[in-house]
Amino acid sequence: MTRGLGTGDWGLRTAPRRPGLGRGLVLAALLVAAASVASAQGGGTGAFARMGMGARSLAFPAQAADRSGYASPYLNPALAPFQPAQGVELSAGALAFDRSWEAVQVAAPLEPRSGFAGGVVHGGVDNIDGRDVSGFPTDGQNEDGTLRSDEYAFFATFGTQLTSRVSAGAGLRLYRTELFEGVDAPTAIGISLGLSAQLTESVSAGLVVDDLFARYEYSSTGSVSASATDYFPTRARAGLAVARGDRGGGRPRLTVAAEAELFVQRVDALRPGGIDVIGTGPSPTTREVEATLADVLGRVGAEYWLTDGFAARAGLDRIGTGEAGELRPSGGFGIEQRVGELDLRVDYAVVVEPFGTALMHLATVRLGL
Secondary structure, X not given: OOEEOXXXXXXXXXXXXXXXXOHHHHHHHHHHHHHHOHHHOOOOOOHHHHOOOOHHHHHOOOXXXXXXXXXXXXXXXXXXXXXXXXXXXXXXXXXXXXXXXXXXXXXXXXXXXXXEEEEEEEEEEEEEOOEOOOOOEOOOOOOOOOXXXXXXXXXXXXXXXXXXXXXXXXXXXXXXXXXXXXXXXXXXXXXXXXXXXXXOOOEEEEEEEEXXXXXXXXXXXXXXXXXXEEEOOEEEEEEEEEEEOOOXXXXXXXXXXXXXEEEEEEEEEEEEEEEEEEOOEEXXXXXXEEEEEEEEEEEEEEEEEEEOOEXXXXXXXXXXXXXXXXXXXXXXXXXXXXXXXXXXEEEEEEEEOHHHOOXXXXXXXXXXX
């Protein structure tokens, strides 16, 4: 099943099958499990796309209200007008458990008061060991017989300043998941909406709603066909950012931000429906019902430019999830340097994954024109 255990964990597991029933039954079980179990996990469907955009967003995770020009419009479309210049960002992560994560973003301001960004995010899990009910390996698409899953999110955002203090934006995301032979690669479309406001000279606010209407429709082929629906969680995020100091060009020297997130997940569940008499004995029945799960979590972050070219960052994500082990502390730095006609920025972040299971490393290179 596809699943997410927080913003950085995702994976694939194969379902057992009975000998002689064919590959279609394996896929049927896989898809049913994907619909019922994956959505109940903390990260939910599409968790790879909620890691953020770039290393700065992991080291400094609360960026919905950050109008400094460093926050990606992927995180809040209303921040698109504040991009300092045309630029391209390349990001890659080193993750444990055979996971991979990469992203490309192109962004630019549009005079006099708008901006846009677009790109693609990729998340994958390799070396997945598939086994049948007898413990024998199942066929896989890799040379060694293992399985692999790949997920993509193509995005485009646009934002504009409604007034000198208020901006708004909208984003469109196209998701695609590639599992393995026999499962049609599903696609989904999600909509993001954002607002940003400058409340005082140093305090700004942001509000974002992500992945409206997004869902996967799975289907399989084989001796037994199956279909299932996997709903993306809808997230509403609200945050505040305080910027102090001026290191030139209106760029703050210190930024401190906090953010709260409402995480709403629609799931299909089975509920006991009563007892029927079949033959000479009773038999329990079930019925499928729709349920909505909701959770609230928070995140904080800070960035301080020690010099005009070097910034230190720290943050804490998943506050209020219930267990201290689920907290995700992070840290990192950023370096800016002018290289000829280009503005070069290199960002690095390290994140402690839930319960100390591993360290996640992410690096971003941005070239500004």
